[in-house]
Amino acid sequence: MTVLHGPALNDAFNRACGNYDRLTALSPGYHRQLASAAALLGPAGATPRRILDLGCGTGASTLAVTTADPGAVVTAADASAGMLEHARAKPWPPRVEFVEARAEDLGRPPVQGPYDAVLAAYLLRNTADPDHVLDRIRQVLRPGGPLVVHDYTLRGRTVDRVLWNALCWGIVIPLGTVGAGGPRLYRHLRRSVLGFDTAHALAARIERAGFTDVRVHPATGWQAGVVHTLTAVRPPEHP
Numbered sequence: 001m002t003v004l005h006g007p008a009l010n011d012a013f014n015r016a017c018g019n020y021d022r023l024t025a026l027s028p029g030y031h032r033q034l035a036s037a038a039a040l041l042g043p044a045g046a047t048p049r050r051i052l053d054l055g056c057g058t059g060a061s062t063l064a065v066t067t068a069d070p071g072a073v074v075t076a077a078d079a080s081a082g083m084l085e086h087a088r089a090k091p092w093p094p095r096v097e098f099v100e101a102r103a104e105d106l107g108r109p110p111v112q113g114p115y116d117a118v119l120a121a122y123l124l125r126n127t128a129d130p131d132h133v134l135d136r137i138r139q140v141l142r143p144g145g146p147l148v149v150h151d152y153t154l155r156g157r158t159v160d161r162v163l164w165n166a167l168c169w170g171i172v173i174p175l176g177t178v179g180a181g182g183p184r185l186y187r188h189l190r191r192s193v194l195g196f197d198t199a200h201a202l203a204a205r206i207e208r209a210g211f212t213d214v215r216v217h218p219a220t221g222w223q224a225g226v227v228h229t230l231t232a233v234r235p236p237e238h239p
């Protein structure tokens, strides 16, 4: 099952970026679920928190972060120049910065850290080496800081694969064909979810990467088997 990574995936996002917001607007619960995921980053601090929105795309997840914590200093990073162009064109509070960077390059400017919290929405599944990316995230997250991973991930039952295939073939891929670059990206979406970890396998992967307190939060309603948010913490450092 071929999925896209690296330059091929970047090219697909650059081609599809003009239609991305229209498609997510048609996806039931997309923005509500991002808002719930961002709320799991924890409460605003007494001093402004530095939050990394990794794989920010056109800024849907960034909006969720800035709504959950309006005082935060947010670095929104993405590998796709096209997606970033659409994100930057929206109105943002002054403490939000969009930067072109690959998740694999975390730890180097412009995504050096340390960050008080990290959100990665629909990102890890798209990376060629998610273990490496999780390792990088852990290194830029301050000890005790929360990581929130939100994505299409399956619960692991046959019925969830059937639902996911029906959603993709019946709605997502046909709608994706309307705009430039869409079919390739949305076929990738279907395959990458089927080929990636189930929610509990992803939790185990996050734990292996050195995080603790890993929890799986299924979406509500009929999407419970296909959308999950996972929370974890970088362990505090002991003297």
Ligand SMILES: C[S@@+](CC[C@H](N)C(=O)[O-])C[C@H]1O[C@@H](n2cnc3c(N)ncnc32)[C@H](O)[C@@H]1O
Pocket: 009, 010, 013, 034, 054, 055, 056, 057, 058, 059, 060, 061, 077, 078, 079, 080, 083, 101, 102, 103, 104, 120, 121, 122, 123, 126, 127, 128
């Ligand atoms: C499905 S979009 C999600 C965007 C946004 N987080 C949201 O919730 O709407 C995934 C984004 O991850 C970015 N991405 C994929 N692989 C990446 C990588 N290795 N490093 C940085 N960004 C990457 C893509 O360019 C794309 O904008």
